Amino acid sequence: QVHLVESGGGVVQPGRSLRLSCAASGFTFNSYAMHWVRQAPGKGLEWLAIISYDENDHNYADSVKGRFTISRDNSKKTLFLQMDGLTSEDTAIYYCAKGRPAYTTTWLLDYWGQGTLVIVSS
Amino acid sequence: EIVMTQSPATLSVSPGERATLSCRASQSVSSNLAWYQQKPGQAPRLLIFGASTRATGIPARFSGSGSGTEFTLTISSLQSEDFAVYYCQQYSNWLGTFGQGTKVEI
Numbered sequence: 001q002v003h004l005v006e007s008g009g010g011v012v013q014p015g016r017s018l019r020l021s022c023a024a025s026g027f028t029f030n031s032y033a034m035h036w037v038r039q040a041p042g043k044g045l046e047w048l049a050i051i052s053y054d055e056n057d058h059n060y061a062d063s064v065k066g067r068f069t070i071s072r073d074n075s076k077k078t079l080f081l082q083m084d085g086l087t088s089e090d091t092a093i094y095y096c097a098k099g100r101p102a103y104t105t106t107w108l109l110d111y112w113g114q115g116t117l118v119i120v121s122s
Numbered sequence: 123e124i125v126m127t128q129s130p131a132t133l134s135v136s137p138g139e140r141a142t143l144s145c146r147a148s149q150s151v152s153s154n155l156a157w158y159q160q161k162p163g164q165a166p167r168l169l170i171f172g173a174s175t176r177a178t179g180i181p182a183r184f185s186g187s188g189s190g191t192e193f194t195l196t197i198s199s200l201q202s203e204d205f206a207v208y209y210c211q212q213y214s215n216w217l218g219t220f221g222q223g224t225k226v227e228i
Contacts, residue, residue, distance in 0.1 A: 045158075045166065045209055045220045059216055095165055107211070107218025108156055110177065112165040 002026040002111040004096050009116030022079040022096030030074035033099035036081045038092040052105050086120045093117050124148050124212050128221035141197040143224045145210035150190045154214035157195045161206045
């Protein structure tokens with residue numbers, strides 16, 4: 001079955017960087033677009049970034065454009081999110097999610113990881 | 123950007139009753155509309171896509187309807203495990219956007 005496991009969260013000071021990872025299993029990783037979505041404490045879902053199955057296309061929410069970079073290593077079935085210039089407003093649970101269907105750049109998210117918590121605080 | 127608006131913000135329902143949740147898009151998204159369920163401390167789970175197709179393993183008491191700008195999620199007979207927050211999401215264009223959520227409470 002599909003399994004997505006995020007890691008790399010923690011407490012970081014404002015202005016610093018953090019890199020999140022998402023290990024995937026149970027599906028053909030290199031056939032699906034992947035996403036990052038976050039949820040601030042007590043708030044709703046905010047889509048952040050997408051990377052196409054073949055790494056050729058990326059797109060970002062305005063709130064993170066220029067600060068966050070999504071990437072993937074298809075050989076290792078792993079998704080990444082490099083977060084630079086963090087502020088307190090980036091404090092949230094960060095989820096990776098799998099897009100569907102295969103070989104498309106789509107925002108339909110059919111499987112989600114359990115999330116990793118990022119706290120930006122001095 | 124397409125703005126998704128859900129109503130009501132909170133819905134109080136008794137077990138066994140029907141729940142009807144609404145989602146409105148600021149412009150047409152055709153049938154590119156999904157519903158997700160999120161329980162406390164858990165990740166969201168896909169319930170409905172294509173406005174009306176249940177995802178794998180989703181019970182038949184969950185149904186979706188609508189197209190264009192107006193959508194509805196109906197839970198025909200609420201079970202205890204259905205009390206959660208429900209989000210709609212459009213995936214019609216780049217930057218798929220979520221609604222703010224409807225909390226279904228006892």
